[in-house]
Amino acid sequence: MEHELGTIRKEALAAIQAAADTDTIEEIRIKYLGRKGALTLILRSLGNIPPEERARMGKLSNQYKNEIETAIETRTDELTREGADSLIRGQWIDVTLDCVPPVPREGLGRLHPISRIQYEIEDIFTSMGFEIHDGPETETDHYNFEALNIPKHHPARDMQDTFWTEDGNLLRTHTSAIQVRAMEKVKPPFRVVGPGRVFRYESTDASHENTFYQVEGMMVDREITVAHLIYVMKELLKEIFQRDVSVRLRPGYFPFVEPGFELDINCLICGGNGCSVCKQSGWVELLPCGLVHPNVLRMGGIDPGQWSGFAFGLGLNRLVMMKYGINDIRHFLSGDIRFLKQF
Numbered sequence: 001m002e003h004e005l006g007t008i009r010k011e012a013l014a015a016i017q018a019a020a021d022t023d024t025i026e027e028i029r030i031k032y033l034g035r036k037g038a039l040t041l042i043l044r045s046l047g048n049i050p051p052e053e054r055a056r057m058g059k060l061s062n063q064y065k066n067e068i069e070t071a072i073e074t075r076t077d078e079l080t081r082e083g084a085d086s087l088i089r090g091q092w093i094d095v096t097l098d099c100v101p102p103v104p105r106e107g108l109g110r111l112h113p114i115s116r117i118q119y120e121i122e123d124i125f126t127s128m129g130f131e132i133h134d135g136p137e138t139e140t141d142h143y144n145f146e147a148l149n150i151p152k153h154h155p156a157r158d159m160q161d162t163f164w165t166e167d168g169n170l171l172r173t174h175t176s177a178i179q180v181r182a183m184e185k186v187k188p189p190f191r192v193v194g195p196g197r198v199f200r201y202e203s204t205d206a207s208h209e210n211t212f213y214q215v216e217g218m219m220v221d222r223e224i225t226v227a228h229l230i231y232v233m234k235e236l237l238k239e240i241f242q243r244d245v246s247v248r249l250r251p252g253y254f255p256f257v258e259p260g261f262e263l264d265i266n267c268l269i270c271g272g273n274g275c276s277v278c279k280q281s282g283w284v285e286l287l288p289c290g291l292v293h294p295n296v297l298r299m300g301g302i303d304p305g306q307w308s309g310f311a312f313g314l315g316l317n318r319l320v321m322m323k324y325g326i327n328d329i330r331h332f333l334s335g336d337i338r339f340l341k342q343f
């Protein structure tokens, strides 16, 4: 019996040590210590052996039983810990990765240069008492054309061809639609700016995109003149470029202003010598503007006999190009990370 007990002990301890999971450990426990386990059967059979042997064999059996139980406990602990560790290693997520240092700089996003300048412009106008307004990119014919003194038959519609939806709406061609919406919301006197994305059916080149950004502005008060307009435009450009920029005002035709102007700035890419952006002219058309046409005021519910105003539509892409010396407008929508990383 002593030999048999020794063999059970040796086999059980070796099997426990080799067990790779807790299910196997449980099988070993049943095999040796269960109700019909090898060691249990020996303990039960002690009554059949001579009394002089019984005490020694009983003591030995209990000692081996304790040893096996302790080994089972120790190995179960080890396996549980290893299991938890590998689970953590496999499924652990560093939830702090994106919000606190150390995060590699290049992993962080940044504002697109157009958004940066848009926010700068909003701040400049807010400091001059303007409110910021918004409007939808898909517009109705009324807001984009009709209410701006461009009826269906008007040839000025050809200047701004666009993408139409099947239900007769269109992708807005300019942010001027925002000034029409603003006139419905606020009563004079008021000052509003409306930044946004606009769309035109247009072939692209270094200074033309089919999708670009504008900022619309409108001020309505009593006795507004061209002098007010020029003052605000010059203040804006001085703040943006942080220096005096040469500008020129030419007559320009827009059905919604009278008189209308084209405000050009001296090309900052070539210093006025001529390049592909300024089409070799030395000037870049940036800011068309004028005094709001009485028809537009009237359609907006404002009495032109009492109120007058100026309006402008600033081309944001071209402004950003001038500010940062970008020589091709197509970079903005290229999605080229090397371009975007510079800002």
Ligand code: FA5
Pocket (backbone or CB within 6 Å): 173, 174, 175, 176, 200, 202, 207, 208, 209, 210, 212, 214, 254, 257, 260, 285, 286, 287, 288, 289, 290, 311, 312, 313, 314, 315, 316, 317, 318, 329
């Ligand atoms: C207009 O869109 C008028 N709504 C602006 C306006 C508002 C005039 C209020 C008077 C009063 P224009 O089509 O010229 O005008 O566009 C305005 C500016 O948007 C241009 O000076 C130019 O900077 C920019 N722009 C026009 N077309 C493109 C284009 N295809 N790609 C990039 N920028 C453009």
